[in-house]
Amino acid sequence: MSPIILLSFLVVYFGILLAVSYFTSKDSSDNSTFFVANRNSKWYMVAFGMIGTALSGVTFISVPGDVGNTPGGLTEPNNFSYFQFVIGNAIGFVVIAYVLLPLYYRMNLTSIYTYLEERLGHKSYKSGAMIFLISRTIGSAFRLYLVAIVLQRYIFDAWKVPFILTVAVCLFLIWLYTNKGGLKTIIITDTLQTTFLLLAVLLSIYFMADGLGLTVFEAFEKVKESSYSKIFVWENLLGDTRHILKHIIGGAFVTIAMTGLDQDLMQKNLSMKTIGEAQKNMMTFTGIFIVINLFFLAVGALLYFYADANGIKLSDIGKSDYLYPEIALRHLTLLPGIIFMMGLTAATFATTDSALTALTTSYCVDFLNFNKKENPNDPKLVKQRNLVHFAFSIVMLLVILLFHWINDESVVSAIFKIAGYTYGPLLGLFSFGILTKRRVNDNLVPIICVISPLLIFLLNHYVLPHTAYKIGFELIVYNGLITYLLLLITSPGKVEGKIAGSK
Incomplete structure (x- = not known):
């Protein structure tokens, strides 16, 4: 094409x-609109829009490409062993809906990390917020990197x-349309x-099935x-990272x-009027997430199937992340190529715009103390928020360039591997x-938050290679x-006395 x-x-x-x-921010572009959309979001719009945020370009490209990969x-x-991981995701979403969301709403939080200050202490709070800033910056940069290499190629x-x-152009455009409206804009654009x-x-x-000479129903049957x-991998609990329990x-x-301890997706849930709407949003989102x-x-x-039928070899393409774009953009007709680019762009930018807004919110609330100011919507604070928003765009650019230099594996594997260390x-x-x-x-607490991932890293790289056990996505459990x-x-x-957040 x-x-x-x-x-x-x-x-x-x-x-x-x-x-x-333009239309969502012309009436108001203050900090309340940017951070929590004035707590007036519709649950069904948030639930639908969160699909794009949660899936990202990783799901769109890396998950399909990984189906034929052999670790x-x-x-x-x-x-389809990845679907075991999706089942685990669904269990996690239920815990978020009925354990974490009630806590956040009871404390009327803007940044979820303020819970740590009231429950554990000031340094614990700052440590939690800093972990989020690092984790989300790296994770979102990796996701944007995936679409950037496709656009580049x-x-x-x-x-x-x-x-x-x-x-740089991608990040500038994302900054441009999120800078004023923040979360209020993102809820509409994510939808x-x-x-x-x-x-x-x-x-x-449909187009893949047509390219194989099949109807959609015949394709699903095939x-x-x-x-x-x-789907299920029951054998080799110790040596296979894809085992069902892992x-x-x-x-x-x-x-x-x-998700539940991440300001990004929780920020959307906290923008609704009641806990009931937030839980309804979470469970609706879970059902759609599984099917998609x-x-x-x-x-x-x-x-x-298409690659086998047309002599397309993965070794000639480079890596599995390129298989989907290679077929859609170079082997199918014009319309499938445009459809692919539409989906990839939508998935990736829905994730990145949301992340930039969440990073800005967390830094402004958790480190610049906007929530403790007499007038959080003061024009000077709005200007300061704009500078923070721009600064995170620059930081994300630098992380993407670093990842482009060192990455040699599937992005879906890299993201969850890094998450195991940073979110633990x-x-x-x-x-x-x-x-x-x-x-x-x-x-x-700050020292413990550094020691824990360091111990896991040493264990994973210098101890486990000499044993029969291969660690997978459960790395985050050991870290935590x-x-x-x-x-x-x-x-x-x-x-x-009374514990923060308790009834």
Whole structure:
């Protein structure tokens, strides 16, 4: 497909997002609108829009491509084993809806990390907020990196545009349409982008089936009867990172940490009027999330069928992340290519715009103390928020360039591996606060939050390679457990009086 056609589509797409930004922010662009959308969001819009935020370009490209990947040391490809992880995700969403959300609403939080200050202490609070800033910046940068390398390879390489310029333009455009309206704008743009994402995955299945000479129903039947449709891995608990227990347990705790303890997705839930609406949003989102992931796995199987039928070899493409764009943009007709680009762009930018807003909110509330100012909507504070928003765009650009330099694996694997290290201490902190009635040694908390992932790193790289055990997504559980135990060992005693957040 011609690069000029793809570029034209992107220009129109961003034009629509800028128009939405203009109309949602023209009446108000103060900090209350930016941070929590004046707590007036509709639950059904948030639930639908969160699909695009949660899935991202990783699900759109990396999950389908990973279906045919064979992890090192094993003989069987991943197939649909990722769905075990999705089952764990669903369990995690239920915990968020009925354990964490009631706590956040009871305390009327803007930043969820202020809970740590009231329950554990000031340094614990700052440690939790800093962990989020680092974790979300890295995670969102990785996600945007995925779409950037596709745009670079299939559009901008034709004009020899440097990769740094491709990423910089993407981030500038995202900053442009989120800078004023913040969360209020994002709830509308995420709804729009989720619509594009869902249309893209459904139409991709149709076009892939058509390319194979099958109807949609015949394509699903072919997927069902193939070896790719194998979901559950029961064998080799120690040596296979895809074992059902590792995936489900890891999926649940990754979700609790990366969603329930993450300002990004929780910020949307906190923008609703009542806890009932927030829980309804969470459970509706969970149901759609499960179904959509099954569709993406089906797309993955169809991609490998198509590649086999047309002599497309993964070794010639480079890595599995390129399989979907390679087929959509170079082997199918014009319309499927545009549909693919629409879905990829929607998925990735829905994640990045939301992350930039959440990072800005957390820094302004948790480090600049906007929530403690007499007038949080003071024009000087609005200007300061704008500078913070821009600064995080620059930081994300630098992280993407670093990842582009060192990455040599599937992005879906890289994201959850990094999350296991960065979100683990956050999981330990919140678990200690919720599950115990003990105090922490607040001065030691920042040190513990560094020691825990360091111990896990040393264990994973220098001890486990000499054993039969291979660690997978459950790495985050061990990281959180070490944090929890270190907090317990150093605890000076029980809390006197009422615990923050309790009824």
